[in-house]
Amino acid sequence: MLKNYDEALEELLQRTSIKQPIEDYPLLKANHLVLAENIYVQYDTPFFSNSAMDGYALGGDPCQCSEWQITNRIAAGDPLSNATLQTGEAARIFTGAPIPPGTSAVIQQENTKIENNTLTLTSQIKKGQNIRYQGEELKKGDILLTQGHRLTPASVALLASQGYQNVKIYKPLTIWVYSTGNELINPGQPLSSGKIFDANRYLLITWLQKTRHHVIDAGILPDNRDKTEIALKKAAKEADIIISSGGVSVGEEDHVHAALQQLGQLIFWKLAIKPGKPFAWGQINSKIFFMLPGNPVSTLVTFQQLVIPALRHLAGETLQNCLPKTILAQAQFEKRKTQARREFLRVRVDYSQSPAHVSLLNNQGSAMLATFSQANGLAEIPENTPVHKGDFIKIYPLDYSL
Ligand SMILES: Nc1nc2c(c(=O)[nH]1)N[C@H]1C(S)=C(S)[C@@H](COP(=O)(O)OP(=O)(O)OC[C@H]3O[C@@H](n4cnc5c(N)ncnc54)[C@H](O)[C@@H]3O)O[C@H]1N2
């Protein structure tokens, strides 16, 4: 019985969780890494009540006052003042500067008139206007960011704004990438009869290079059981994760499962998806081994749909964040022929339309890599379901991120 995609993904995520050691990283080097601790608000934010505008802090209720004497000047970076503004007194103030006690509102300078140091208003003002109050955004002791959050430039900036210099993160993964097959040679080598150039390793390595993980090009494994076992033993010692493509189908020259069964545990294989049916994964000691089908499109689809979510989980991200992102887009094509396996088709999504339009690309065969360079999404077509023009279909955007 073939396993369906949703069940397979759920099981994979349930059974792959973070085992990486925790390291202290300087904030400026921590982007894309995953927090290994909850981080708390250290300072009420804003730290102190301050002005949101260049203008004047007004003392006393502005409804009961019509003019103010300018008695003080406060710039950003000045210490907090102890002197209370009295009714009828104003302080010249700048954006970010601490408001003095007694301030009821700040009037922006465009809405004032000043004569002989006396200020009058040229527009209405409400109590509290243009004041950013201490603690109105964040309260000391609240959670700022949670364990399992993958840092982005915005979260790095947030940590910096709270004075954090270092953060505890999970050590990035060391990932070994193999291709398998006697037919494979590397680009640059002379092409001989029966050989083809390895594409899958180039796909996987360059994709993984977008991450902070440590990616090792482990080369090409021949279709040979002993050599496969020797290589996998070594990889399982040195890597956290092993990824291979090819050699997982049912042919006599497909040695990868057999080698894994000898060295560790094969967890599942054969999925009800097209392409990607012979996807399998397993473990050698505690090291996770993903075995992708060799057809380049099958490699790409199973990497995007299964391995990436699992890698995110293994890197420490929360389960919820690991699920692939989807959008609904409107089919601009008909597809009457249905399949018993769930299909992932290469499509072009036109986001300039609302709702987004999706067109089917030609040459969907699982050995046909060229279409992928035009595709910006994978359309999921459920089992035994035709597609009619105008139907809303589920798209997994393909942006080669991780
Ligand atoms: N009797 C059956 N045969 C096949 C089945 C099946 O169920 N019964 N499944 C087919 C499906 S579906 C797929 S997908 C492939 C996957 O097979 P393998 O993972 O064992 O992959 P290989 O046989 O090694 O290679 C398949 C195909 O892809 C080419 N290839 C492999 N690696 C690379 C690479 N690194 N770069 C470029 N191209 C690569 C390889 O030359 C083959 O043409 O099995 C079907 N067969």
Ligand code: MOO
């Ligand atoms: O399912 Mo295979 O992965 O068609 O090419």
